[in-house]
Amino acid sequence: MTMLDDRQTAAPWPTAYPQGYAVVDVETTGLARDDRIVSAAVYRLDALGNVEDHWYTLVNPERDPGPVWIHGLTSDVLEGAPLFPEVAAELSARLADRVLVAHNAAFDWSMIAREYARASVVAPVEQRLCTIALAKELRLPLPNHKLASLAAHFGVVQQHAHHALDDARVLAEAFRPSLHAAARGGVRLPLLECRPLTEWSDSPVAPRVGYQPARQPNSWRPSRKRPACPYPNPGRYEKEKPLKQGMRVAF
Template identity: 30%
Template sequence: MTTTPDHGDSAAETPPAVEPAFPFVALTVQATGIHPSTARLVAVDVLTFDEDGEIGEEFHTVLNPGSDPGPHHYHGLTHEEVAAGQRFSSVLKTLDRLLDDRTLIVHNAPRVWGFIVAEARRAMNAAARSNRSRGRGRGRGRRRQRVGHVPKPLAIVDTLATARRRRIPLEDTRLGGLALALGMDAPSPVATVERARRPEHETTRETNDLLIDVFFELRAHSDDAVLAESAPGDLRADRFGLQRSHVRVDAMEAPRPHPNPGVHVPGRHLVRGMEVVVAPEVELDPDILIAECVKAELVYSEKLTRTTSVVVCNDTADLRGKAMHAVRKGIPLLTDTEFLDAVEQVQSRPRR
């Protein structure tokens, strides 16, 4: 029910913000690649919902990025379907209305939110260039373009990051893999011929419905850690367009304070200049570990290479991802608490 405020003596006062009837919004996207800096969105699916899981508004659209749509098997759309899609600039205002002032639920926030921010800024920059052209005389008299703004959700909850912080074993990091790891009745995330033949809007909506179920399943386990949640203002794009914390991006871009003394030797102190990689499988907020890394004049790196000195990871048995590659390269592992203890005793030079 909508109420009309009293415009008497308090007309000049700003009315308090009213929480929407459906305070959550689930977002699933399809893109031509994995990096927002080089790939483009080709489909977006949005569902608003409330505490009981009741759906409010539904929105789905196919997008035409005006560039190579990429392979059909990657997103489920034919070149003809993409060509018939809308421009992102024409749907940005709708996305603003659906996402603003709601808690946004996504799986793999750096990628999903990265695509939304990248596309919004492309649309806004294109509109600004067009408006400047009108101001210089070309198209004078035509209405200025107002395409919308970068959406402003209250917070962004990442189901994948939440699973990793809780050390839920994931054979497959896709949403379906997480659902199966939680014991939910969900289809396998592995591609099948049958699924490939279904329309994209059906499979993407199916994924978005599952995202809501996974969110509630994660939130129901009150004994576990809190949900991995970020404020949009605390995030910015890295060089790949992935939206990460300011702490992480600053650390990635920071100059090396000292030469790299090499691989850490277990039992000895860490040494200034050593290169540290933080794997996703840690219980503490990775930003805490990264901040302490920089404070101790160590070097943070997102990518694991043969120059890496140590990897922070809490999973030391069933190794996968960065931890597995570290062990193969002879790079030692430290748990998050072991690493915090170690940074308190960082030395200025290696022992002889």
């Protein structure tokens, strides 16, 4: 009997567990709050973690694609890709009525929520589940909490790291045995509420002197936006080689 066999779950399936999941991965132009999504993938799973279907899209970020050496998506590749508002409806159909599952889910959810806010659309996500948090709940003997380590633990072969579709596939395959292990052990899933952003502004208005605006609990406004770099990022700096136009340097 393999780990992936449903019969391993001897106890009745927990009635409190969700009825469906959307395993998500997004690649982005960076990690900051004003960065954009360049690709997204969703694997839809049923209540037992079985794959129903999958979907993938490129997204034109309308700016420099950022760390090309990580996600491999250049400006030329993304130039003809759809804008986020053009894929929002399809993404919504795949997220609706499901728990969003991601590795470091806080990041994926925050990027998705901001894109929806820019498009003036509410993301149809009410709860998220982070597979890092679930691995900790299960006390899996992992050397670290990287996706590659979780995949290796369950014997899942990663073919193309940092490609949204393959990362989502790997996570879906690793999530299923994690879900069954949680069900067997009576583990409460680490579900968190997702609060969609309700407003967006690329050009915050400076407040009047002495005026303190009330904070909106479900909203977020970005910091001052830097102009997009006109040069594509050529990749990592190589020791003893000269800097190249477009490299990002931090002091």
